[in-house]
Amino acid sequence: MPTSNEAVKLQHDAGAAPTAAEAVRAIDGIAPTTGTARQVADGVWWIRLPVAAGPGHVNVYALQDRDGIVLVDTGTNAPQTLQALTEALCILEPNHGTIRRVVVTHHHPDHIGLAGWFAERGAEIVATRGTLAVAHRMLHDKTLSRTPEEIDFAVLAGMKDLELAAFIRRPKRRYADGVAMLPNATSVIADGETLQIGKRCWTAIVGNGHAVDHLTLCSNDGLAITGDQILPGMSTNLNVPADQPDLDPISAWRDTCRRIGEHIDERSVCLPGHHTPFTGIAIRSRQMAASQEAVVSRLLEHLQRPRTAIDCLAAIYRRTLSLAERAFLFPEAVGYMNHLANRGEIVGLRRGKTMVWQKQRRPRGDTIRREASPAISRPYNFSSEVDESR
Ligand SMILES: [Zn+2]
Incomplete structure (x- = not known):
């Protein structure tokens, strides 16, 4: 996700379990320089592209297929990104063939x-149903102003007065400004399906939490291309969209990690969407969950008194956020509220159009669960290690 908050999120991820240095190891700390490709496995090249937002770069991977190259992810539709990618491909293509297929994680x-740029040049696009649906809808959304649904969602989260007025006034970024138009004919990949690319067979794990129908690919020889699902050194955004205000993205993300865990072992190499490829995928996902649990502990303390999701932003990020950051990050605060409500840790009460949350007063061990939204995968108790902080 192009984010202005990655620095913030890095901070609240910094409290990860102390085993990090021992068990999560970068396989090669030196990123390929812009416009080049670095081989990270037989027939797999890591290309790092500059992007304007977030951590300032995104990783894409070129995979050797029988008749050319399959590219996984592409970078933003921006001149500097395209230039870096075409330079890197100019190095690969003479020996390995042209781009025949593009697989997108989200x-x-x-x-x-x-x-879409590659599709115009004849490449087949492969993505999940949810990815394609959302991308097409957003590509055709030309409005720069907030929809009534988005405004209602902000009010539900506790936004009011001048902040709400500023939120309504601030124009949205247009998705089509960073995404080339996609063709109508694309190939859909579903959970559990496999992709044969060269000698490798990749299994698709389609999950939710960071983005609708996010795709992770796990190969039969210990590689996992994880997009933004599992990242080293930073947390992943787990937002609630305005059109599904009850979503619990944290449970969905954890369930996806659990399913990825069925396809990897401790030697598997993670090829993430940002930062550096590494080994120790299961440990890294536990660290990310532990980091979420540290936020949960702070929130439960903070919610001894009734508060809105917006009131909880400072407790989550541990600093005062700018108005722009608050507008960007409040859907993540809503995600924590929904998650804690599903766990029976807090209860929500409507006050007019706004939801106010408070810690559930109950004897320890007595759990009251709210019915999960259909889009939420079943709750998953990540591990006893993670639960210690509760
Ligand atoms: Zn993303």
Whole structure:
């Protein structure tokens, strides 16, 4: 996701379990320089592209197929990104063939942005149903103003007065500014399906939490291309969209990690969407969950008194946020509220159009669960290690 908050999120991820240095190891700390490709496995090249937002770069991977190259993710549709990618491909293509297929992990511009550019040049686009649906809808959404649904969602989260007025006034970024138009004919990949690319067979794990129908690919020889699902050194955004205000993205993300865990072992190499490829995928996902649990502990303390999701932003990020950051990050605060409500840790009460949350007063061990939204995968108790902080 192109974010202005990655620095913030890095901070609240910094409290990860102390085993990090021992068990999560970068396989090669030196990123390929702009415009080059670095081989990270037999027939797999890591290309790092500059993007304007977030951590300032995105990783894409070129995979050797029988008749050319399959590219996984593309970078944003922006001149500097395209230039870096074409330079890197100029090095690969003479010996390995042209780009025949582009597989995208999810609909965020830094991952799908140039897929349409490749499609125009004859490449087949492969993505999940949800990725394609959201991308097409957003590509055709030309409005720069907030929809009534988005405004209602902000009010529900507790936004009011001048902040709400500023939120309504601030124009949205247009998705089409960073994403090339996609063709109508695209190939859909579903959960559990396999892709044969060269000698490798990749299994698709389609999950939710970071983005609708986010795709992770796990190969039969210990590689996992994880997009923004599992990242080293930073947390992943787990937002609630305005059109599904009850969503619990944290449970969905954890369930996806659990399913990825069935396809990897401790030697598997993670090829993430940002930062550096590494080993220790299961440990890294536990660290990310532990980091979420540290936020949960702070929130439960903070919610001894009734508060809105917006009131909880400072407790989550541990600093005062700018108005722009608050507007961007409040859907993540809503995600924490929904998650804690599903766990029976807090209860929500409507006050007019706003939801106010408070810690559930109950004897320890007595759990009251709210019915999960259909889009939420079943709750998953990540591990006893993670639960210690509760
Ligand atoms: Zn993303």
